[in-house]
Amino acid sequence: xxxxxxxxxxxxxxxxxxxxxxxxxxxLDPAATEAMATSRSIVDRIEAAGRPVYGVSTGFGALANTxxxxxxxxxxxxxxxxxxxAGVGAPMPREVVRAMxxxxxxxxxxxxxxxxPLVAEALVDLLNHDVTPWVPEHGSxxxxxxxxxxxxxxxxxxxEGWVLGPSGERVPAADAxxxxxxxxxxxxxxxxxxxxxxxxxxxxxxxxxxSDARHLFAMADVTAALAIEAMLGSERPFLPELHAIRxxxxxxxxxxxxxxxxxxxxxxxxxxxxxxxxxxxxxxxxCAPQVAGAAxxxxxxxxxxAGRELLSVVDNPVVLPDGRVESTGNFHxxxxxxxADYLAIAAxxxxxxxxxxxxxxxxxxxxxxxxxxxxxxxxxxxxxMIAQYTAAGIVAENRRLAAPASVDSLPxxxxxxxxxSMGWAATxxxxxxxxxxxxxxxxxxxxAVRGLQLRAPLxxxxxxxxxxxxxxxxxxxxxxxxxxxxxxxxxxxxxxGPELRAAIEREIGPLG
Numbered sequence: 001x002x003x004x005x006x007x008x009x010x011x012x013x014x015x016x017x018x019x020x021x022x023x024x025x026x027x028l029d030p031a032a033t034e035a036m037a038t039s040r041s042i043v044d045r046i047e048a049a050g051r052p053v054y055g056v057s058t059g060f061g062a063l064a065n066t067x068x069x070x071x072x073x074x075x076x077x078x079x080x081x082x083x084x085x086a087g088v089g090a091p092m093p094r095e096v097v098r099a100m101x102x103x104x105x106x107x108x109x110x111x112x113x114x115x116x117p118l119v120a121e122a123l124v125d126l127l128n129h130d131v132t133p134w135v136p137e138h139g140s141x142x143x144x145x146x147x148x149x150x151x152x153x154x155x156x157x158x159x160e161g162w163v164l165g166p167s168g169e170r171v172p173a174a175d176a177x178x179x180x181x182x183x184x185x186x187x188x189x190x191x192x193x194x195x196x197x198x199x200x201x202x203x204x205x206x207x208x209x210x211s212d213a214r215h216l217f218a219m220a221d222v223t224a225a226l227a228i229e230a231m232l233g234s235e236r237p238f239l240p241e242l243h244a245i246r247x248x249x250x251x252x253x254x255x256x257x258x259x260x261x262x263x264x265x266x267x268x269x270x271x272x273x274x275x276x277x278x279x280x281x282x283x284x285x286x287c288a289p290q291v292a293g294a295a296x297x298x299x300x301x302x303x304x305x306a307g308r309e310l311l312s313v314v315d316n317p318v319v320l321p322d323g324r325v326e327s328t329g330n331f332h333x334x335x336x337x338x339x340a341d342y343l344a345i346a347a348x349x350x351x352x353x354x355x356x357x358x359x360x361x362x363x364x365x366x367x368x369x370x371x372x373x374x375x376x377x378x379x380x381x382x383x384x385m386i387a388q389y390t391a392a393g394i395v396a397e398n399r400r401l402a403a404p405a406s407v408d409s410l411p412x413x414x415x416x417x418x419x420x421s422m423g424w425a426a427t428x429x430x431x432x433x434x435x436x437x438x439x440x441x442x443x444x445x446x447x448a449v450r451g452l453q454l455r456a457p458l459x460x461x462x463x464x465x466x467x468x469x470x471x472x473x474x475x476x477x478x479x480x481x482x483x484x485x486x487x488x489x490x491x492x493x494x495x496x497g498p499e500l501r502a503a504i505e506r507e508i509g510p511l512g
Contacts, residue, residue: 028109036113085151085161091164101133126182132164143332146198146202150195213295219500226449267460341406348401398440409421469503
């Protein structure tokens with residue numbers, strides 16, 4: 001069990017992953033509690049003075065010019081949460097909701113939102129008691145942040161709405177709070193608005209996606225190298241001096257990985273001096289680092305954007321230390337939406353080039369003497385023919401998903417919110433693209449391992465042998481057709497998990 005401490009300066013990406021995907025407990029640093037208390041005292045003084053301030057003494061959005069009497073301001077905050085919890089659709093995954101809640105606490109703890117510490121502590125209690133609000137997938141435009149998703153989270157603090165049950169069922173929030181000994185919270189002025197005016201949902205999904213993409217892009221180098229080895233490709237295009245003359249850092253890292261993965265292979269040695277195999281490989285083989293490397297550089301940019309957002313106060317209005325309360329546009333999700341769309345494009349192309357290598361492995365006219373569809377008895381047996389169909393269908397879906405969401409603004413709130421970011425949609429579809437990439441790399445891994453098995457008695461590289469050892473336990477040796485879906489699922493698990501990468505790195509050292 002680990003503990004994540006929310007500081008008055010924020011949290012780290014590792015903290016978000018530990019809470020979203022792990023069992024880390026969350027605590028608020030005393031300095032963060034003090035910062036929130038100081039910020040709250042400014043709001044209390046404004047209320048006492050009767051000054052008109054957005055979200056404190058007025059309505060919201062297009063109702064910003066509607067004055068709200070002091071005796072109705074708590075009611076205003078509760079009404080805001082109820083009305084904005086208007087999402088529909090299937091529930092978002094537990095990891096996304098937990099990331100979103102942690103990030104909202106992070107923003108409140110920066111001391112610019114004017115909430116009482118007990119509001120942040122109530123969200124922390126939900127996390128620590130594993131109470132996950134039911135947050136529907138549709139509702140956010142990434143406009144004033146993720147209003148609807150965050151409202152569904154905040155509603156649970158009031159003892160209303162729904163939470164995710166143990167089996168994913170919908171459970172009344174009041175019952176879930178009672179079961180773990182938590183009580184509903186009554187909100188004061190400004191607090192309802194502060195609970196929902198943030199980019200926390202899209203940022204949470206982007207941080208999870210950055211972690212997943214970092215692993216998958218390394219695995220893309222692995223599956224590319226295995227496929228190139230199985231197809232008797234050349235290792236020379238991956239020599240470091242060829243990438244030093246085009247100094248894109250991701251390309252150099254990917255090429256270095258592939259070159260190292262291909263060393264020590266009797267399969268590669270068998271044709272190194274064969275002129276028929278020594279001229280130029282197809283682009284899907286030779287240009288693997290150019291595509292995967294560009295994706296790595298895209299990921300580096302996205303990581304910088306997400307890191308900046310982790311340092312940001314995202315609320316409206318914000319409470320400044322000198323006592324001013326100012327409206328901002330910092331809740332607009334354009335930086336995150338653009339970044340997510342960019343990474344989705346890159347990830348889609350990493351999957352697309354992998355599918356092209358699968359197609360070559362299965363085609364008897366291009367696979368350099370491997371049997372058709374990697375079946376020892378093609379004709380009666382179809383081998384991996386339909387696995388490539390599946391991959392082709394996924395590539396087509398990823399191309400549709402790579403169309404940017406962030407250009408698709410629709411005006412809302414009586415034209416007050418007349419340009420929205422669609423950042424929630426961008427980050428949500430990015431996660432789908434990455435899940436699809438996992439499947440595409442799994443098909444390439446399965447095909448490459450089959451190809452290397454069929455090259456016997458030639459022995460593969462240490463990396464190839466590790467893949468044969470890890471995946472071979474499930475898929476067995478080449479032979480008559482079998483029920484293929486379980487083999488593909490096993491390959492997905494291998495791509496997604498740490499075992500194969502760890503086995504390879506024990507042999508050749510850490511991958512770049």
